[in-house]
Amino acid sequence: MAGSxxxxxxxxxxxxxxxxxxxxxxxxxRPNILFIMADDHAAHAISAYGSKINxxxxxxxxxxxxxxxxxxxxxxxxxxxxxxAILTGKYSHINGxxxxxxxxxxxxxxxxxxxxxxxxxxxIGKWHLTSNPTGFDYWNVLPGQGQYHNPNLIEMGKTNKxxxxxxxxxxxxxxxxxxxxxxxxxxxxxxxxxxxxxPWEPDxxxxxxxxxxxIPEPATFNDDYSHRASAAKxxxxxIDVDLxxxxxxxxxxxxxxxxxxxxxxxxxxxxxYLRCIASIDDNVGRVLDxxxxxxxxxxxxVIYTSDQGFFLGDHDWFDKRxxxxxxxxxxxxxxxxxxxxPHTVSDGMILNVDFAPTxxxxxxxPVPPEIQGHSIKPxxxxxxxxxxxxxxYYRYYCHPSEHTVNKHYGVRTERYKLIFYxxxxxxxxxxxxxxxxxxxxxxxxxxxxxxxxxxxxxxERLRKELGDHDQWVDKPPKSVTxxxxxx
Ligand code: CA
Numbered sequence: 347m348a349g350s351x352x353x354x355x356x357x358x359x360x361x362x363x364x365x366x367x368x369x370x371x372x373x374x375x376r377p378n379i380l381f382i383m384a385d386d387h388a389a390h391a392i393s394a395y396g397s398k399i400n401x402x403x404x405x406x407x408x409x410x411x412x413x414x415x416x417x418x419x420x421x422x423x424x425x426x427x428x429x430x431a432i433l434t435g436k437y438s439h440i441n442g443x444x445x446x447x448x449x450x451x452x453x454x455x456x457x458x459x460x461x462x463x464x465x466x467x468x469x470i471g472k473w474h475l476t477s478n479p480t481g482f483d484y485w486n487v488l489p490g491q492g493q494y495h496n497p498n499l500i501e502m503g504k505t506n507k508x509x510x511x512x513x514x515x516x517x518x519x520x521x522x523x524x525x526x527x528x529x530x531x532x533x534x535x536x537x538x539x540x541x542x543x544x545p546w547e548p549d550x551x552x553x554x555x556x557x558x559x560x561i562p563e564p565a566t567f568n569d570d571y572s573h574r575a576s577a578a579k580x581x582x583x584x585i586d587v588d589l590x591x592x593x594x595x596x597x598x599x600x601x602x603x604x605x606x607x608x609x610x611x612x613x614x615x616x617x618x619y620l621r622c623i624a625s626i627d628d629n630v631g632r633v634l635d636x637x638x639x640x641x642x643x644x645x646x647x648v649i650y651t652s653d654q655g656f657f658l659g660d661h662d663w664f665d666k667r668x669x670x671x672x673x674x675x676x677x678x679x680x681x682x683x684x685x686x687x688p689h690t691v692s693d694g695m696i697l698n699v700d701f702a703p704t705x706x707x708x709x710x711x712p713v714p715p716e717i718q719g720h721s722i723k724p725x726x727x728x729x730x731x732x733x734x735x736x737x738x739y740y741r742y743y744c745h746p747s748e749h750t751v752n753k754h755y756g757v758r759t760e761r762y763k764l765i766f767y768x769x770x771x772x773x774x775x776x777x778x779x780x781x782x783x784x785x786x787x788x789x790x791x792x793x794x795x796x797x798x799x800x801x802x803x804x805x806e807r808l809r810k811e812l813g814d815h816d817q818w819v820d821k822p823p824k825s826v827t828x829x830x831x832x833x
Pocket of ligand 1: 424
């Protein structure tokens, strides 16, 4: 009897060892996914993207050790809608988050699918979708916009005030999530920074960075908005007139000319913006070092992106919303050693709705047919499919609202961009090759008649394919008040 019980125990030990090995093999087979997203970080403030105004050595590590995308675009350039598009892999008119409205967390999301498929899922940092996160084993998020200093964070429904700087805290919590994870499962972590969102409050460490230098002004700093639709002229996000006291944080020196005051305001704005990014860069470096130390660097896909682009004084603006390049383009860099070739750059046109299906494909899970984006895994493996998209559809809904950017939709191809401000009944057409700064609309130029006809056809084709039949056109933006207000 004693012998058979011993044999039974031995068999149990053998079986548990076998199971544990099997499970860790399964975890090793499937990569961890660390999705790091900043808020309002324009690609042209990353040195890997050729920034003329700052250096981001740690962010560049992701691009240098993997692939950098030159043409990653957002389908609706504003915080809350971009987050909903990323989670669902669907455009705003399908996922229901066109403005700052509440995300219906009952709908399918990539987090839910990965969780169901055996991933340990986490969401840390800026959530900004009003409803509580769903599909996450662990979540700890800022309420609404959150604070830069000593922020409140809501951990699985319980609010805690945490001392310190948001970017450091979010990073600490991300590292802790990875440390505490169940080791028999791969993890999926959405690590979302608040920075560098307005009002651009740096930490003490970087408060005096750039004190003694002048940051170069962008080429379109003195744009006068002529030769375009009227939307640009009426937008209230100008460096010279629309930055407020909270943004500037200092009184301007007395007696400045209008031109000198505008230059002074730009320096105040851009230096604080870049200081916030310097802290992100340090903290991303900290996460990358941690992964290496833990031996997780080989089997973790690390992504760095931002929820949209941003105007860095371009066209005399801060903020985003327009379909113009600076706001439309997202930084997107991915490293996955052994699977993605280092130092590679892709010009493939990818969108924020592509992220969800990409994660699912890497996790070996099916991509539901309702998902509108496409997995970019082939591009990451250096194989651009022949039928990969060469045009994208964009739509912005949030008007009337802060910054008074008129509603618009449009199509961008590899060469051209057509924008329709439907409330104004005004169009813009840009030849991005000849006019990369989008200063001169050629919509009325007869030389572009054929191009225009093709683009209008393409725009209608995309609208039909994606199911946008103006179902949200008469719905005014819903303002979310209280701690969730903002964008
Ligand atoms: Ca944003």
